[in-house]
Structures are given as structure tokens and as C-alpha cells.
Amino acid sequence: MVHGEVWTIKDLFVLPNEYIYWAIQIVLYPYMTGLVAGAFVLSSLYHVFAVEKLKEIARFALVFSFALLPVAMMPLLLHLQQPLRGINVMMTPHFTSAISAFGIVFMTYGCIVASEIWFVYRKFIVQSIHRLGNKQRKGVEGLLLMIYKVISLGAMDLSPEALEADHKATKVLAGIGIPVACFLHGYAGFIFGSVKANALWMTPLMPVIFIMSAIVSGIALCIVCYALFMWLRRWALARGKNYFLPDQLAGTMNLSVEEMHEMHDYETTLTAKYLRIFMILAITLELLDIIFRGYTAVKSWDIVREVIYERDFVKIFVFQYGIGNALPFVMLLLPGLTTRRACLASVLVLFGVFMMRWNVVIGGQSFSLTFDGFMDYVMPIIPHNLETFKEGLGGALLVAATPFVIFYFLNMIFPAFYNDDEAH
Amino acid sequence: MKRRDFIKSTAVFVSGAAVSTSALVMLDPQEVLAENPELRWGFLVDTLKCVGCGMCVKACKLENDIPYDANVTRTWVERYVMTRDGEVFKDCPKGARDGYTSKLIDENASGMKLVSDKDITQAFFVPKLCNHCELPACVQVCPVGATYGTKDGVVLIDRTWCIGCGYCIMACPYGVRFFHPVVHTADKCTLCYHRISNGGNTACAQACPFGARKLANLRDHKDPVTKIIMTQRVGVLRPEYGTKPQCYYIGLNEEVR
Ligand code: SF4
Ligand code: SF4
Numbered sequence: 001m002v003h004g005e006v007w008t009i010k011d012l013f014v015l016p017n018e019y020i021y022w023a024i025q026i027v028l029y030p031y032m033t034g035l036v037a038g039a040f041v042l043s044s045l046y047h048v049f050a051v052e053k054l055k056e057i058a059r060f061a062l063v064f065s066f067a068l069l070p071v072a073m074m075p076l077l078l079h080l081q082q083p084l085r086g087i088n089v090m091m092t093p094h095f096t097s098a099i100s101a102f103g104i105v106f107m108t109y110g111c112i113v114a115s116e117i118w119f120v121y122r123k124f125i126v127q128s129i130h131r132l133g134n135k136q137r138k139g140v141e142g143l144l145l146m147i148y149k150v151i152s153l154g155a156m157d158l159s160p161e162a163l164e165a166d167h168k169a170t171k172v173l174a175g176i177g178i179p180v181a182c183f184l185h186g187y188a189g190f191i192f193g194s195v196k197a198n199a200l201w202m203t204p205l206m207p208v209i210f211i212m213s214a215i216v217s218g219i220a221l222c223i224v225c226y227a228l229f230m231w232l233r234r235w236a237l238a239r240g241k242n243y244f245l246p247d248q249l250a251g252t253m254n255l256s257v258e259e260m261h262e263m264h265d266y267e268t269t270l271t272a273k274y275l276r277i278f279m280i281l282a283i284t285l286e287l288l289d290i291i292f293r294g295y296t297a298v299k300s301w302d303i304v305r306e307v308i309y310e311r312d313f314v315k316i317f318v319f320q321y322g323i324g325n326a327l328p329f330v331m332l333l334l335p336g337l338t339t340r341r342a343c344l345a346s347v348l349v350l351f352g353v354f355m356m357r358w359n360v361v362i363g364g365q366s367f368s369l370t371f372d373g374f375m376d377y378v379m380p381i382i383p384h385n386l387e388t389f390k391e392g393l394g395g396a397l398l399v400a401a402t403p404f405v406i407f408y409f410l411n412m413i414f415p416a417f418y419n420d421d422e423a424h
Numbered sequence: 425m426k427r428r429d430f431i432k433s434t435a436v437f438v439s440g441a442a443v444s445t446s447a448l449v450m451l452d453p454q455e456v457l458a459e460n461p462e463l464r465w466g467f468l469v470d471t472l473k474c475v476g477c478g479m480c481v482k483a484c485k486l487e488n489d490i491p492y493d494a495n496v497t498r499t500w501v502e503r504y505v506m507t508r509d510g511e512v513f514k515d516c517p518k519g520a521r522d523g524y525t526s527k528l529i530d531e532n533a534s535g536m537k538l539v540s541d542k543d544i545t546q547a548f549f550v551p552k553l554c555n556h557c558e559l560p561a562c563v564q565v566c567p568v569g570a571t572y573g574t575k576d577g578v579v580l581i582d583r584t585w586c587i588g589c590g591y592c593i594m595a596c597p598y599g600v601r602f603f604h605p606v607v608h609t610a611d612k613c614t615l616c617y618h619r620i621s622n623g624g625n626t627a628c629a630q631a632c633p634f635g636a637r638k639l640a641n642l643r644d645h646k647d648p649v650t651k652i653i654m655t656q657r658v659g660v661l662r663p664e665y666g667t668k669p670q671c672y673y674i675g676l677n678e679e680v681r
Pocket of ligand 1 (some may be wrong): 442470553554555556557560562563579595596597599600601612667
């Protein structure tokens with residue numbers, strides 16, 4: 001069978017070679033990239049704009065964004081027909097292509113996040129070396145010590161001046177990081193927005209729309225995960241279930257119930273405030289796009305309208321705008337916001353952003369280039385070969401689960417919930 | 425085995441292998457151009473002559489090793505049926521590989537449709553293939569440069585370098601590209617580059633019993649096909665995308681996109 005044939009249903013007049021070539025993995029690609037960028041922007045709010053109250057969640061967001069980073073590449077690789085040749089993009093980048101420089105932007109961004117984490121955790125790393133060096137090591141501690149020694153890069157100076165320098169460097173990196181994160185994701189938007197053959201994708205607003213929704217999704221994910229992990233950690237610690245506490249398990253930190261700090265409601269509510277601001281921006285831009293298309297009504301509008309208002313009506317207006325935007329927005333706006341409500345709203349926001357990516361990527365392919373026919377994507381649920389696994393539910397879940405696995409191990413080295421009053 | 429025999433058999437093997445791969449490898453465009461700098465391939469489709477027999481589609485599939493039953497094709501023929509009340513029906517079952525032998529119009533999920541003869545005001549066929557655009561969108565977007573334009577105006581794909589991202593498939597406004605089901609790289613019409621570079625004709629043009637498809641050297645003003653393009657009223661598909669297609673059509677009308 002031809003690539004795409006399994007999950008494509010054609011209706012009316014569709015050209016013989018037209019299929020849904022970009023399936024769930026390409027839906028996930030901007031989604032994951034967006035989460036990375038958004039989480040980083042959240043962490044920068046504290047470092048750059050000195051929003052003191054966000055300190056705890058900012059640290060978490062930074063480490064989490066690092067855990068998400070490798071996963072942003074994963075859907076692209078899983079989607080390639082020749083995944084082993086993926087490296088060709090680095091060898092012969094063809095710079096008129098919007099995808100080709102992605103690797104470079106991505107690497108730059110990765111380096112910024114990594115070095116920021118290094119500066120934030122340098123003090124902790126050095127302290128850990130001393131601590132681990134002076135005691136009987138057991139289990140993974142020997143390995144940890146080695147890792148710390150390597151990543152400390154020999155910078156063992158903990159004098160106030162040195163720490164001050166760390167602090168400055170963090171600030172600078174977070175500052176550079178914001179535009180780069182936006183660029184990274186705006187770039188993903190450009191990949192779609194610049195495809196002139198696609199009537200739904202082609203709009204200069206696409207990168208901006210993507211950036212805004214990326215920040216929205218990243219912040220929402222951090223709220224949900226932060227609250228969830230905090231709750232899970234307290235629960236696990238009280239019951240001695242150490243496998244839920246990777247940092248405890250690895251001996252990176254020795255926690256006690258009293259020391260384990262709580263999730264403060266002001267952290268969620270304050271973060272939720274930023275979430276609201278970015279949501280307004282994102283929705284405004286998206287609506288502007290639709291209104292503009294309807295108003296100018298160029299030739300393609302007939303088919304785009306049919307897709308938006310008829311075929312994909314439920315997906316766009318009910319799922320994306322209704323459940324994914326309007327409802328959580330009201331939930332966040334109502335007075336007396338609790339962490340639980342903020343989390344629920346954030347889950348809906350995450351769903352809404354996912355539906356937005358779906359409606360853009362799949363929706364953009366759901367009509368024929370001739371404007372005379374339609375295509376429907378039926379996501380393969382039960383895989384019967386590698387391709388239906390990769391481009392189906394299995395592949396999607398794999399991509400969604402990976403950041404959490406990475407985060408688990410990353411937590412052993414850089415405890416994301418580390419509470420240190422003088423640290424930055 | 426004696427040393428001599430070994431050398432001999434190696435030589436035979438190597439030259440044999442070289443011959444068989446050279447049959448697959450595209451000619452170096454520089455070489456072709458060096459022989460004939462005044463070369464820019466183009467194509468002419470006379471829709472008035474096409475009867476929808478699908479010979480060209482068959483010939484292309486066989487010539488270019490596109491699995492015969494796979495639902496993708498490098499060239500295809502569309503059928504247009506217009507009725508008295510302004511409706512337009514279009515179809516292209518299996519790319520018209522088997523020719524149009526039935527009056528039923530294949531509307532995919534919406535089923536088969538029969539339009540009664542007396543309602544029909546116009547009906548015609550339009551063959552399509554890669555337009556070998558002057559400013560190809562597909563070449564612009566390929567992240568690794570696996571899709572490239574030759575100096576003599578043909579757009580080709582390097583099967584050994586394509587990573588299979590499908591960006592070019594998305595970018596081509598004409599839907600001529602697909603993933604080859606066997607080699608798993610992007611694929612499309614090469615204008616039978618292996619044949620035309622050696623003085624031959626494209627397989628589709630050669631197979632067409634009615635002369636609806638013709639290859640042209642657009643730089644050669646004495647070329648009879650180029651003369652037609654220059655002296656008659658011809659059109660191209662979807663000029664609004666700015667790709668400057670080099671496949672010209674006689675008898676295009678508004679419904680054809
Ligand atoms: S018709 Fe499509 S595939 Fe062919 S050259 Fe033009 S853009 Fe590229
Ligand atoms: S599918 Fe191949 S030829 Fe097409 S853009 Fe991707 S790498 Fe280039």
C-alpha cells in the first residue's frame with residue numbers, strides 16, 4: 001500500500017496522488033515544540049522579569065523544558081520515510097527550505113537551555129560533589145558523583161562573586177532564550193505558513209499564531225505537571241514510595257515530610273494570570289485569521305469555509321474553541337481560583353491547543369488541491385505494521401510519554417523541586 | 425582460482441554492475457547540456473485530442489517502475505463532465521490507468537454517479553504530469569536538496585538522498601508527487617529523463633495514439649512543438665502560484681485546476 005492510503009478516505013474529486021501525507025506525528029511536532037518553547041518562556045518570566053513568586057515553578061519549568069527538548073525532534077524522525085537519513089539535513093542543509101535550518105535553530109536553543117540549567121544548578125552541583133565525596137557511597141551515588149564531576153566542568157568556585165556571576169549569566173541566557181524559543185516555534189509555524197499550495201496554511205500570521213499558542217500550551221503543561229508532581233511527591237514521601245521520587249531514590253536529595261514544600265496557590269494563580277494573557281492573544285490572532293479569510297473570500301474560501309464550518313465544525317468550534325479555549329478561560333476568570341480548578345482548566349487548554357494543531361495540520365490536508373474533493377484522516381488505532389504504529393495511536397503515545405521518562409531520570413541529577421532560598 | 429581468472433571475473437562483474445546501475449542512474453545534466461546548451465525541455469498537452477484511453481498512464485507505470493496496482497501514478501488523465509444546470513463532475517479512478525470505459529463517475533466515498541447523456545453539455549479529458557516548473561515550489565522546500573532542477577529544465581529527485589519528509593509533496597500545487605511504495609522516497613515524473621537525454625521521446629508521448637502529448641525543446645524555435653506553443657493560444661495550470669509551469673495546454677478551461 002502507498003504511504004497514506006491506509007488512513008485516508010477520499011470523497012468526491014481528489015487527485016490520484018493526494019493522501020494525508022502528514023499525519024499524527026506532524027500534528028505532534030508543532031505541539032511538542034510548542035510545549036518546549038512555552039515551558040521555557042514560563043521559566044524566563046522569573047529570571048528575566050524577576051517575578052519572585054514564580055521561583056519554584058520556574059525552576060521546574062526549566063528542567064521540564066529540557067526534558068521535552070529531545071522529544072520535539074522525535075515526531076519528525078518518526079515521520080520520515082527514511083529516518084536513517086535524517087542526518088542529511090545537517091550535512092546538506094538547503095537553506096531555501098524552512099525545515100533545513102530547523103536543526104541549527106534547535107541545537108542553538110538546546111545549548112541555551114543546557115547552559116542555563118548549568119548556571120542555575122552550578123552551586124548545587126559543587127555542593128553535591130563535596131557531599132558525595134565525603135561519604136560512603138552506595139548504589140548510584142558513585143555514578144552520580146562522576147556525572148557531577150564531569151558536568152561541573154571543574155568550576156568549583158563558590159565564592160559570592162562567582163555565584164553572582166552565575167546569577168548574571170542565568171539572566172542573560174534566559175533573556176536570549178526567549179526570542180530564540182519564540183523563533184524556534186515561529187519557525188515551525190513558518191514551515192506551514194509558507195506552503196503556498198495549501199490554502200488553509202498559507203498566511204503570514206501562522207508563525208505568530210503558533211508562538212502564542214505555544215506559550216499557552218507550555219504554561220498550561222507546567223501548571224498541570226507541577227501540581228501533579230507536587231501532589232504525587234507528597235503522597236509518595238508519606239508512604240515511603242521512593243520510586244516516585246527519583247531525586248530521593250538517587251540520593252540527590254534527602255527529603256523529609258516537613259521539608260517537602262507545598263504547592264502554593266499563589267504560584268498557580270499567578271501563572272494562570274499569564275496563561276490568560278497569552279490565551280487572549282492566541283485566540284485574537286486565530287479569530288483574526290478566520291475573519292480575514294471570510295472577509296477577503298478569495299477563490300479558496302469556498303472550500304476552506306466548507307471545511308471550517310461544515311466538515312470540521314465540531315473539531316474546530318466545539319473542541320478547539322469551546323472546550324479548549326472558552327471554557328477554561330471562564331474557569332480561570334471566575335474569582336477564587338484554586339489550584340485544582342487551574343489544573344483542570346490547564347488540561348482543557350492543552351487539549352484545545354492539541355486540537356488547534358490537529359485542525360491546522362490535518363484540516364489543511366483535508367481538502368483536495370483542486371478544491372473539489374475532501375480527504376479524511378482515520379488515525380490507525382491498532383497497528384498492523386511499523387508504519388501504522390508510527391503514524392497511529394501507538395506512535396503518538398510513545399511521543400507523549402517520552403518526556404516524562406526523561407524527566408524522571410533528569411530529576412535524579414537536577415532535582416527540579418529543589419528548594420533553596422538563596423539559589424536563583 | 426588463478427589470479428588471472430580472478431581479475432577477469434572481477435572485471436566482468438564490475439563492468440556488468442556498472443552497466444546495470446548506469447541504467448538507473450540519471451545522466452549528468454552538465455554533460456547533456458555541454459552537448460546542447462540550447463536546451464530547455466517543455467511539454468505540450470492537447471486536451472482536444474485526448475480520448476481518455478489511459479495508454480500514457482500504463483506506459484509510464486511500466487517504463488518507470490511504478491508498481492502497477494499501487495494507487496499512485498506519475499501521470500494521470502482526468503475526466504470532466506459538465507451538465508446543463510452548471511454542475512461539473514470530475515473523476516480519475518486509478519489515475520485512468522485502465523482508460524475510461526464506463527459512463528459512471530467515480531466520486532470516491534460518495535459512490536458512483538450516473539449523469540444522463542441528454543444533460544451533458546461538455547465532456548473532455550485532461551492529462552496531467554509534473555510541469556517541470558521554472559520556479560518549482562518543490563525544489564524550494566526540500567530541506568536536503570534531494571529535489572533539484574537540471575540546467576535543461578527538468579526537476580528530478582535524488583533517491584539516494586531524499587529523507588522522505590514529504591515537504592515537497594505538500595508544496596507542489598499540482599499534486600504530482602507521492603511516496604514511491606517500494607523505494608520509500610518522494611517520486612514524480614522525470615519527463616523520462618533517461619530517454620530524452622539519449623534522444624528518445626517520453627514513454628507517455630510515445631504511447632499516446634492520438635498525439636495529445638508532445639515533448640518540446642522550448643529554446644529551439646524550429647522545433648515543431650515549440651512552434652505550436654509560440655503560435656497558438658496555450659495555457660498553463662494554476663499560474664497564480666507563481667511556479668511558472670512549463671507544461672502547456674491547448675483547450676484548457678476554467679474548470680480545470
Ligand atoms: S509540478 Fe510540482 S513537482 Fe513538478 S516541478 Fe512543479 S512544483 Fe515541482
Ligand atoms: S520528501 Fe525527499 S525530495 Fe521531498 S522534500 Fe523531503 S527530502 Fe526533499
